[in-house]
Amino acid sequence: MPLIQQSRFALRASTWLALFLMCLGAGVMAYPYLYALGGSLKTRQEFASDRQAIIPPRYQPARVYARLVQGRRDPEQERQLREWPPQRNYVDAVVYGRIDRFLGNSFIYAVVVTSVSLFFNILAAYAFARMRFPGRDFLFGTLLTTMMIPAAVLLVPQFLVIRSLGLVDHPLGVVLPGFAGAFGIFLLRQFFLNIPGDLESAAFIDGCSRWGILWKILVPLSRPALITLGLFTFMGAWNSFEWPLVVLSNESLYPLTVGLSLFRDQNTQDWPRVLAASIMGSFPLILLFYVAQRFLVGGISLSGMKAQ
Secondary structure, eight states: OOHHHHHHHHHHHHHHHHHHHHHHHHHHHHHHHHHHHHHTTSOHHHHHHOSSOSSOGGGOHHHHHHHHTSOOOOHHHHHHHHHSOTTHHHHHHHHHHOHHHHHHHHHHHHHHHHHHHHHHHHHHHHHHHHOOOTTHHHHHHHHHHGGGSOGGGGHHHHHHHHHHTTOTTSHHHHHGGGSOOHHHHHHHHHHHHHSOHHHHHHHHHTTOOHHHHIIIIIHHHTHHHHHHHHHHHHHHHHTOOHHHHHHOOOGGGOOHHHHHHHHHHHOTTOHHHHHHHHHHHHHHHHHHHHHHHHHHHHHHHHHTSOOO
16 A cells, blocks of 8 residues: 555544544433433433433334324323423422522622623733732742632631631622632733733823723733633633532522532432432523633633733
């Protein structure tokens, strides 16, 4: 076989191998969600009789095809659909588990944390990227070292601070520790360094202040990084579990993660309801990621292209 043909064959083989591995990885990642989605449509009897099946017996493709396409009536299937419609477990999760209240709390906490942290991270990142002051590099290095500290180590000091402020069992005590972070400052600083300094110099000549340069030039040009950081911050606040569990005791203030844990402990024998509540809790993040995914690669790659 000629050398050119061998290289083409090797290229095609590597391409197919990479495609197979990506599909395999996607299947492994999607299986838990599909399992939870299928389990949320089952009755307790169906889930107990066959926990491994993803598709409930009532919705097997052959039975659905026979009913919808061929017009065959199955009295037992119709009875099961009347007694246990697809939305039954989701309605029960809202009625008995108050999942809607927990969803609302998590949404409020995540939106507040994301908005405020973006504001403070922008200000700090601009100071580290564009302004010169004594000890700037030392402070930035110290800030980066905090990224290596495990979150569990900071749990007790944060609680002591929140307690001294009188914010225990208060919504502000849940969101206050997330108002700024080293990762967000680092990400935005790296992105600001990629923006040409000539734009800032031209704005200075035209009489624009630093505040105007930040919000009229740098922030609009940093939209991919801001969306990426906002998505990561929103996901972190949405999935937070340990801190709300420590600082809150009022169940009406619980976020979704703590509420799901409470609902699971109260329904240890009713996994379809628990899975339905989990699907409801994960859907906002999936929708948010789908909307913002085209900005993720650009925001992360451009933020790491240049170092000071």
